[in-house]
Amino acid sequence: MSALAFTVMALVLSGPVPAMLARATWPSRAPRAAIVLWQSIALAAVLSAFSAGIAIASRLFAPGPDGRPTATIASEIDVLGWPLWVTYMGVFALTLVIGGRLAVAVVQVAIATRRRRAHHRMVVDLVGKSHKSGLRVLDVDEPLAYCLPGVRSRVVVSEGTLTSLADNEIAAILSHERAHLRARHDLVLEMFTAVNAAFPRFVRSASALDAVRLLIEMLADDAAVRAAGPTPLARALVTCATSRTPVGALAAGGPTTVVRVRRLGGAGNSLVLAAGAYATAAAVLVVPTVAVVLPWLTELNRLFTA
Numbered sequence: 001m002s003a004l005a006f007t008v009m010a011l012v013l014s015g016p017v018p019a020m021l022a023r024a025t026w027p028s029r030a031p032r033a034a035i036v037l038w039q040s041i042a043l044a045a046v047l048s049a050f051s052a053g054i055a056i057a058s059r060l061f062a063p064g065p066d067g068r069p070t071a072t073i074a075s076e077i078d079v080l081g082w083p084l085w086v087t088y089m090g091v092f093a094l095t096l097v098i099g100g101r102l103a104v105a106v107v108q109v110a111i112a113t114r115r116r117r118a119h120h121r122m123v124v125d126l127v128g129k130s131h132k133s134g135l136r137v138l139d140v141d142e143p144l145a146y147c148l149p150g151v152r153s154r155v156v157v158s159e160g161t162l163t164s165l166a167d168n169e170i171a172a173i174l175s176h177e178r179a180h181l182r183a184r185h186d187l188v189l190e191m192f193t194a195v196n197a198a199f200p201r202f203v204r205s206a207s208a209l210d211a212v213r214l215l216i217e218m219l220a221d222d223a224a225v226r227a228a229g230p231t232p233l234a235r236a237l238v239t240c241a242t243s244r245t246p247v248g249a250l251a252a253g254g255p256t257t258v259v260r261v262r263r264l265g266g267a268g269n270s271l272v273l274a275a276g277a278y279a280t281a282a283a284v285l286v287v288p289t290v291a292v293v294l295p296w297l298t299e300l301n302r303l304f305t306a
Helices: 002-014 016-023 031-060 076-080 082-127 159-164 167-183 185-198 207-228 230-239 257-264 271-305
Strands: 136-138 145-148 154-158
Touching (some): 002 016, 002 031, 002 082, 002 271, 016 031, 031 082, 031 185, 031 207, 031 271, 082 145, 082 154, 082 185, 136 159, 145 167, 154 159, 154 167, 167 230, 207 230, 207 257
Parallel strands (some): 136 154
Antiparallel strands (some): 145 154
16 A cells, blocks of 8 residues: 555645645745755655655565566466456556656756757847946846856846846845856756646646745845845835846746835744744655655565675
């Protein structure tokens, strides 16, 4: 029954749990810990799915003393019975699908994102002007500010941003964008995008990716507050709220501006909530991780001692 248990765990961690966490309000007071919890849930869901496949494979293809399988898929029908055998094979097929989709999604997301950023970086370098602060300045009246992560990263602002914001507000918005680049928040988003694409649509939660996007912006906001204070950042965010961002970039403004500005005037981050989130993240990973490692070690031991 371990295969069924891991299947249920994978389904729960990829659907209901992310949906409940996305509705919670506490993550805004511990964004870094909340992101770690989101990562642990996503990783545990993948490990649980693989654990189900390993559990079935170890039952259907268990090696004997000579290292060869002691049973075939068809021979296990008599042992398990048709209902359980069909369920096992369905779970095993789903595991293979998730593994294949995850591998393909990781490659596709990485290639597509880097191509878009490289193209936009080339355009920015051609039409933008260099600034003494290492920025690329676009001759656009609309206030906008965003960054293009990667090895050749860029922080891009418009003339409208430089003329509309005060010096401390510019410092806040630049601190926000440089925090994205320094922490490589884009890699976190890539991971969640790939995991979201790997699980079938009928079991995954679409809210996970949006929740992580918001938390990443909150993390960058916290860095900006430490550099320039909450009031200059709030004014800068409101000014850049309606700006449009190219795909693959990380921008200060956007549809989450209202939520983030309200957060700046609310209660600060909580160490207690952060500690609880870190502890929960560790607990979520223990069972599926051990379940994956131990079967592999057992099978390797059988093979080498045969």
